[in-house]
Amino acid sequence: MQKLQNYIDGRLVEPASKEYIDNYDPSKGEVYSLIPDSNEEDVNRAVNAAQKAFPAWSSTSVEKRCEILMRISSLIEQNLDKLANAESKDNGKPVSLAKAVDIPRAATNFHFFATAILHYASESHSMGDLGFNYTLREPVGVAGCISPWNLPLYLFTWKIAPALAAGNCVVAKPSEVTPMTAYLLSEICIEAGLPNGVLNIVHGYGNKVGSSITSHPDIPLISFTGGTKTGAEIAKIAAPMFKKLSLELGGKNPNIIFEDCDFDKMIDTTIKSSFSNQGEICLCGSRIFLEKGIYEKFKTEFVTKTKNLVVGDPTDSKTNLGAIVSEDHMNKILSYIKLAEEEGGTILTGGNQVTLQGDHTNGWYIEPTIIQGLPYDCRTNTEEIFGPVVTLIPFDNEDDLLMMANSTKYGLSATIWTENLSRAHRIAARVHVGIVWINCWLLRDLRTPFGGVKNSGVGREGGVEALRFFTEPKNICLKL
Ligand code: TXE
Numbered sequence: 001m002q003k004l005q006n007y008i009d010g011r012l013v014e015p016a017s018k019e020y021i022d023n024y025d026p027s028k029g030e031v032y033s034l035i036p037d038s039n040e041e042d043v044n045r046a047v048n049a050a051q052k053a054f055p056a057w058s059s060t061s062v063e064k065r066c067e068i069l070m071r072i073s074s075l076i077e078q079n080l081d082k083l084a085n086a087e088s089k090d091n092g093k094p095v096s097l098a099k100a101v102d103i104p105r106a107a108t109n110f111h112f113f114a115t116a117i118l119h120y121a122s123e124s125h126s127m128g129d130l131g132f133n134y135t136l137r138e139p140v141g142v143a144g145c146i147s148p149w150n151l152p153l154y155l156f157t158w159k160i161a162p163a164l165a166a167g168n169c170v171v172a173k174p175s176e177v178t179p180m181t182a183y184l185l186s187e188i189c190i191e192a193g194l195p196n197g198v199l200n201i202v203h204g205y206g207n208k209v210g211s212s213i214t215s216h217p218d219i220p221l222i223s224f225t226g227g228t229k230t231g232a233e234i235a236k237i238a239a240p241m242f243k244k245l246s247l248e249l250g251g252k253n254p255n256i257i258f259e260d261c262d263f264d265k266m267i268d269t270t271i272k273s274s275f276s277n278q279g280e281i282c283l284c285g286s287r288i289f290l291e292k293g294i295y296e297k298f299k300t301e302f303v304t305k306t307k308n309l310v311v312g313d314p315t316d317s318k319t320n321l322g323a324i325v326s327e328d329h330m331n332k333i334l335s336y337i338k339l340a341e342e343e344g345g346t347i348l349t350g351g352n353q354v355t356l357q358g359d360h361t362n363g364w365y366i367e368p369t370i371i372q373g374l375p376y377d378c379r380t381n382t383e384e385i386f387g388p389v390v391t392l393i394p395f396d397n398e399d400d401l402l403m404m405a406n407s408t409k410y411g412l413s414a415t416i417w418t419e420n421l422s423r424a425h426r427i428a429a430r431v432h433v434g435i436v437w438i439n440c441w442l443l444r445d446l447r448t449p450f451g452g453v454k455n456s457g458v459g460r461e462g463g464v465e466a467l468r469f470f471t472e473p474k475n476i477c478l479k480l
Contacts, residue, residue: 039208056195058139076188086184087103106156106185141220142168144221149177149326169199221245231247250410253410259291307349323363337371340391347370371389381408413433434451
């Protein structure tokens with residue numbers, strides 16, 4: 001069975017413990033590879049390597065850094081099929097999705113930040129005859145990057161690429177649930193000639209590797225994407241150490257649909273915003289708010305289209321929804337469907353685990369599920385489920401809608417469907433989130449600030465925001 005290795009100081013190495021963790025193929029529910037069960041010792045080795053590499057990497061010219069990161073980007077593109085198949089096997093998502101979204105986006109993350117640094121300028125402030133200021137933006141040193149299992153390589157590179165581009169060295173930990181493409185990335189970095197120690201990837205559990213990264217005194221910055229509860233734990237450790245922190249956490253996003261929307265465009269996109277990646281995207285619109293006059297028409301068509309979605313073998317090109325990432329997560333989603341029924345909801349379609357035939361019988365699959373008839377403030381409508389489950393909630397007017405849409409502790413994103421642009425802008429301004437899509441969903445421009453408010457996170461990444469986060473400003477004042 002394949003044994004993955006840590007990537008420390010430019011080499012693929014065993015964990016200090018020599019112990020390994022089982023890695024599952026969720027489409028079959030079986031172990032197919034082994035992951036290093038790393039600990040504090042491995043993190044210390046990684047930090048030492050990163051510290052050693054930092055003086056040379058941070059003073060490498062931006063042109064040279066760009067060249068190396070572009071090589072990594074090209075190698076990801078060249079290995080599209082291999083990486084997409086690996087991502088699908090590790091996570092359960094359809095290969096077609098990994099090929100169209102996850103892996104191209106990972107390549108783009110490197111491409112985008114590799115070239116962004118060529119155009120990045122810092123500020124200067126003139127004080128007229130008195131003098132002037134200029135602001136240096138210096139890399140912070142060793143950055144800690146911790147990422148989740150839902151978009152494994154996509155979110156891993158979203159952190160690593162700007163951190164490296166800005167001149168930092170990195171100690172990174174992918175999710176122990178989906179480590180494979182991070183491992184393949186370490187092979188790519190070696191092939192691309194990334195200098196030793198610039199990027200270090202330590203595999204293993206969150207409570208061992210993740211917490212060692214978070215609490216390490218020589219890691220002054222943490223970029224984390226994952227669950228809100230974990231984010232709170234990280235913040236508790238990082239705050240008294242005065243670490244720079246960026247937290248991208250969960251969501252319970254409203255998808256707001258008015259009667260006057262472009263119905264066909266809206267319904268096709270709503271299928272995607274509800275069930276893409278088995279609903280395991282923090283940006284999915286899991287609460288669908290419908291203006292009363294459109295409720296019945298929407299319900300009928302949405303249920304029909306959802307029933308046509310194929311839950312199946314992720315390698316089959318006809319599959320729309322693949323496997324749920326783990327047995328635990330599948331059980332969590334099923335428990336929320338049960339809870340929804342207990343809370344008085346009616347399941348319009350779905351609601352059950354799916355058992356496939358042949359060698360996929362032990363895989364973890366769930367039908368795409370639509371629920372109606374729940375109060376807006378019940379647990380099903382306020383807690384993050386992170387699966388292929390959406391609820392329908394009618395509304396009468398804008399005030400009513402906004403009160404309900406803003407009633408959860410989350411505030412990541414919102415989608416608004418209307419042809420009335422004044423209304424769209426009015427709602428966009430009043431909805432408590434970090435990202436709003438009007439008449440679209442997940443249309444991404446990497447220059448824009450990305451992140452949430454309330455329990456969805458702290459800080460923003462993307463574009464200039466990411467380069468600012470991964471550097472420290474130093475103002476220099478000169479009196480003339
Ligand atoms: O996240 P965790 P999980 C949400 C979603 C999901 C829930 C749990 O609701 O059901 O989070 O998913 C590492 N110190 N999102 O269990 O546990 C862990 O090893 C430091 C939303 O995957 O937060 C992994 O690498 N690190 C989200 C990473 O943190 C720790 C996407 C995320 O794991 C740690 C995924 C610790 N104490 C899940 N404990 C989004 N917003 O995109 C764990 N980790």
